[in-house]
Amino acid sequence: MAKKETKQEKVKKMNDPTKKVRFRFLREIIHRYCKNRLAVAGFIILILFALAAIFADYVAPYWYDDQDISRRLMNPCWEFPCGTDQFGRCVLSRLIYGSRISIEVGFVAVGISLLAGGILGMISAYYNKLDNIIMRIMDLFQAIPNTLLAITIAATLGSGMMNLMIAVGISNVPRYARVVRAEVLRVKESEFIEAATSIGASSWRIMIRHILPNSLSPIIVQVTLGIAGAIISASALSFLGFGLSAPIPEWGAMLSDGRQFIRTQWYLCVFPGLCIMILVYALNIMGDGLRDALDPRLKK
Amino acid sequence: MLKYIIKRIIWLIPVLLGVTVIVFTLLYFAPGDPALMALGDTATEEALENYREELGINGSYLERLGRYVVGLVQGDLGISYKTKTPVVSELAPRLAKTMNISLWSIIFSIVVGILLGIISAIKQYSVFDAIATGISLFGISMPMFWQGLMLIIICSVWLNWLPPSGYGSFKQMIMPVLALGVNGFATIMRTTRSSMLDVMNQDYIRTAKAKGQTYWNVILKHGLRNALIPIITVIGMQISVLLAGSTIAESIFSIAGVGKYMIDSINFRDYNAVQGAVLMVSFIAALINLFVDIAYTFADPRIKNTFVSKKKKKS
Numbered sequence: 001m002a003k004k005e006t007k008q009e010k011v012k013k014m015n016d017p018t019k020k021v022r023f024r025f026l027r028e029i030i031h032r033y034c035k036n037r038l039a040v041a042g043f044i045i046l047i048l049f050a051l052a053a054i055f056a057d058y059v060a061p062y063w064y065d066d067q068d069i070s071r072r073l074m075n076p077c078w079e080f081p082c083g084t085d086q087f088g089r090c091v092l093s094r095l096i097y098g099s100r101i102s103i104e105v106g107f108v109a110v111g112i113s114l115l116a117g118g119i120l121g122m123i124s125a126y127y128n129k130l131d132n133i134i135m136r137i138m139d140l141f142q143a144i145p146n147t148l149l150a151i152t153i154a155a156t157l158g159s160g161m162m163n164l165m166i167a168v169g170i171s172n173v174p175r176y177a178r179v180v181r182a183e184v185l186r187v188k189e190s191e192f193i194e195a196a197t198s199i200g201a202s203s204w205r206i207m208i209r210h211i212l213p214n215s216l217s218p219i220i221v222q223v224t225l226g227i228a229g230a231i232i233s234a235s236a237l238s239f240l241g242f243g244l245s246a247p248i249p250e251w252g253a254m255l256s257d258g259r260q261f262i263r264t265q266w267y268l269c270v271f272p273g274l275c276i277m278i279l280v281y282a283l284n285i286m287g288d289g290l291r292d293a294l295d296p297r298l299k300k
Numbered sequence: 301m302l303k304y305i306i307k308r309i310i311w312l313i314p315v316l317l318g319v320t321v322i323v324f325t326l327l328y329f330a331p332g333d334p335a336l337m338a339l340g341d342t343a344t345e346e347a348l349e350n351y352r353e354e355l356g357i358n359g360s361y362l363e364r365l366g367r368y369v370v371g372l373v374q375g376d377l378g379i380s381y382k383t384k385t386p387v388v389s390e391l392a393p394r395l396a397k398t399m400n401i402s403l404w405s406i407i408f409s410i411v412v413g414i415l416l417g418i419i420s421a422i423k424q425y426s427v428f429d430a431i432a433t434g435i436s437l438f439g440i441s442m443p444m445f446w447q448g449l450m451l452i453i454i455c456s457v458w459l460n461w462l463p464p465s466g467y468g469s470f471k472q473m474i475m476p477v478l479a480l481g482v483n484g485f486a487t488i489m490r491t492t493r494s495s496m497l498d499v500m501n502q503d504y505i506r507t508a509k510a511k512g513q514t515y516w517n518v519i520l521k522h523g524l525r526n527a528l529i530p531i532i533t534v535i536g537m538q539i540s541v542l543l544a545g546s547t548i549a550e551s552i553f554s555i556a557g558v559g560k561y562m563i564d565s566i567n568f569r570d571y572n573a574v575q576g577a578v579l580m581v582s583f584i585a586a587l588i589n590l591f592v593d594i595a596y597t598f599a600d601p602r603i604k605n606t607f608v609s610k611k612k613k614k615s
Contacts, residue, residue: 140318144582145544148562152323152578155566156330232443236548239445240563255446259552262464266453273446281441 032293039289045282053100060093065247073265083267085257091268094249095275101250102279105165106231110223112169113230117176118219122207124177125184135181138174146171150233154242164243168233172226179222183215190214217294221287228283235276251276304597308590319582320372323575324365332569334381355379355572368575377576382568387576391558395580397467398557402546405477406539409484414524414531416485417492421500422519432489439486444545448479448552465554476553480545484538491534495527502526528599536592540585 034040052059068088076083082091124134141149150171157163187193188211196206235252237243244250246257251272258268335351336343343351352358356367356378371378377387416436420429455475456464466472499505500523508522547559554560562577 137318140315140322143315143319143586144322144578145540145585147541147544147547148578148581151547151562151566152326152574155574156326158331228441235443236445239443240548240551241567252443252445255449259449262449262452263457266457269446269449269453273443273449276446277438277442280443281438284437284441 029293033289036289036292038285039293042282042285042289045278046286049099049279049282050103052096053103056096056100060090060096062090062093064094064097064249065089066093073261075265076267082271083265085254085268086261091254091271094254095251095271098249098251098254098272098275099279101161101244101248102231102235102276105161105168105234106227109165109168109172109230109234110226112165113172113176113226114219114223116170117173117178118180120173121177121180122184122211125181125188126203126207131181134177138177141171142174147233147236150237151240151242154237159243159245161244161248164234164237167237167242168230171233172230176219176222176226179218180215183218184211187211187214221291221294224283224287224290228280228287231276231280231283301597305594308593312586312590315586316583317369319586320369320579321365323578323582324368327571327575328361328364330569330571334569334571337569338381355381357572372579377579378572380565380573381570382565382573387573390561390573391576391580394556394558394561397555398543398546398550398559398581399584401467401473401476401480401549401555401557402543404473405481405484406535406542408477408481409488409538409542410535412481413485413488414492417489417531418496418519418524420489420493421496424497429493433493436486436489439482440490442482444479444483445548445552447482448475448549451475451479452552467553467555467557472553476549476555479552480542480549483545484542487538488531488534492527492531495530496523499523499527525599529596532592532595532599536589539588539592543581543585543588 066089070088071080071084072086072088074080074084074088080090080092082095085091085094120134120138124131144152150167153170154163154167157167184207193206193210196210201210234243235250235255238245238250238252239256241256244253246253254272255269258265258272261268333348334355334357335348339347339351349358356371357364359367368378375388377391379385380387380390383390416432420432423429452464452475455462462471462475463469464475500519505518505522508518513522546557547562549555550557550560551563558577558581562574565571565573565577
């Protein structure tokens with residue numbers, strides 16, 4: 001099992017153009033990551049969710065919006081392992097299709113925050129004049145509690161998948177700006193940057209070719225943990241009614257629908273949350289594993 | 301010390317002003333015209349304009365922003381579109397409930413988190429450590445709203461121990477406080493554990509032990525004292541997470557607090573009320589963070605010095 005894991009990861013990371021140079025270094029990291037069994041388990045769970053999302057059409061026994069009133073609110077049984085909801089839709093199928101949405105929202109939202117936060121963080125680390133202005137503005141955004149900021153943005157933008165991703169993404173920008181800035185500031189002081197400057201490399205080239213690849217590891221950890229956070233925020237927004245709503249099988253929205261049946265149909269409130277928790281748990285232990293694997297202090 | 305605190309309090313003013321501008325700007329672009337919604341499509345332009353003036357939402361963006369900020373300084377958050385009463389008087393009674401729940405869950409998460417963190421750290425690799433670490437990982441992975449629902453299913457529906465909703469009695473407080481506190485407790489516990497592990501491997505701990513200090517003295521005075529900085533940082537971050545999370549907890553347990561008021565107001569497109577609620581919670585978060593920052597200087601006097609000298613250099 002462990003060997004298979006290594007291959008998959010290797011392929012995944014080899015495709016990353018910035019990393020090809022440090023091939024041996026990478027193998028070391030993968031080796032260290034694989035020693036951590038919990039982290040490998042997290043990776044396998046993530047892969048399983050991803051496979052379920054990709055092949056949802058083949059895996060799910062029913063279409064997510066397959067309504068049939070004659071079989072409404074059925075308890076879990078052989079045909080419907082997770083029961084059916086008030087419209088007679090198979091909850092298991094909806095959960096499987098829901099993994100598509102949660103994974104997509106999580107990754108895209110973090111992509112948005114990473115892109116915006118990364119650019120802002122790099123600029124403020126590289127140009128001293130802008131540093132104070134950008135970071136003070138980030139302070140202001142961070143002064144508003146994250147969930148409230150996301151709710152406010154979602155309320156302004158209205159519901160919908162893209163708006164949900166933007167709301168979650170923007171509310172997290174300051175965090176990424178801070179991480180990227182701190183990393184770039186650290187790398188900027190090193191000698192190879194001085195060397196690159198002295199041979200006349202442009203600022204952009206230094207930023208993209210030299211600083212970025214060298215400041216990746218804390219950013220990768222932050223991204224892994226950030227996707228977990230984004231999935232929770234997105235489903236919380238849907239739960240409150242500001243994200244996606246029926247008939248889209250978003251896990252948070254499913255919980256919100258199931259709430260009215262909490263006294264009789266407990267499974268409607270249990271399985272969607274369980275899915276969120278397992279996926280987020282997998283991402284969290286992956287993040288922890290990556291942090292340990294990438295930590296240079298543990299290199300020996 | 302006093303100078304540092306005063307400086308921090310003065311620094312709050314631009315932060316609060318900036319937060320006001322951000323929230324105002326965001327909600328300025330929110331869809332739906334309250335005047336059109338209240339009076340319908342058939343209303344004349346003049347009637348709409350009058351209605352807007354009554355609510356204080358006429359004029360350009362800058363005019364409105366200026367008016368709002370001036371009102372805010374005088375403690376006026378505008379009028380709710382829905383009830384036509386000042387937002388401040390609607391928020392005040394709700395704020396007490398929100399604060400009550402949030403503060404109890406903050407206390408819960410700090411006490412339990414630090415306690416379990418210390419025990420896990422000093423008994424590293426023990427059964428207790430494994431269980432506590434496992435629980436805390438689940439704790440940070442559980443979405444708060446699901447925790448709330450699970451608590452209702454287990455404690456109210458199955459066991460019939462606690463009332464599923466409402467606010468007031470001690471029994472009604474247990475579930476919201478737990479649901480809100482679990483994430484915070486898990487995060488604080490993890491930080492305490494790793495910070496304590498770091499510190500307990502330091503030389504001065506060995507020295508303290510060699511000097512013949514008592515076991516608990518070494519752990520609390522030499523260990524915890526030095527491990528406190530990252531813990532305080534995490535507590536500061538968790539407090540704002542918790543305050544925002546009360547929005548979700550309140551809507552699960554039907555508690556008429558600030559958060560529920562905010563959600564209801566968004567659904568009614570009552571943006572003045574939303575704005576008031578967001579600002580209120582952000583202000584409180586900023587205030588609590590101020591206390592946390594002051595607590596830093598007690599935990600580590602070095603921080604005060606760096607802060608003061610930095611400020612001097614800038615000015």
